[in-house]
Amino acid sequence: xxxxxxxxxxxxxxxxxxxxxxxxxxxxxxxxxxxxxxxxxxxxxxxxxxxxxxxxx
Numbered sequence: 001x002x003x004x005x006x007x008x009x010x011x012x013x014x015x016x017x018x019x020x021x022x023x024x025x026x027x028x029x030x031x032x033x034x035x036x037x038x039x040x041x042x043x044x045x046x047x048x049x050x051x052x053x054x055x056x057x
Contacts, residue, residue, distance in 0.1 A: 012053045 015028040015036045025036050034053040037046065050056045 012055050014049070014053075 012034045013032060015025065015033045017025060017036055018039045020038065035049050037049065
């Protein structure tokens with residue numbers, strides 16, 4: 001249960017995966033992960049995913 005409320009706000013959780021393990025990724029998303037970061041990723045991808053999740057403007 002990754003999305004428990006902390007001080008009235010839900011945390012944003014990202015899964016970091018070195019390999020495309022579809023079972024692990026699927027379970028993580030079902031359990032509340034906002035998105036998956038796969039290796040290799042660059043600054044633009046990270047910034048896009050953080051914006052998409054509402055972490056940054």
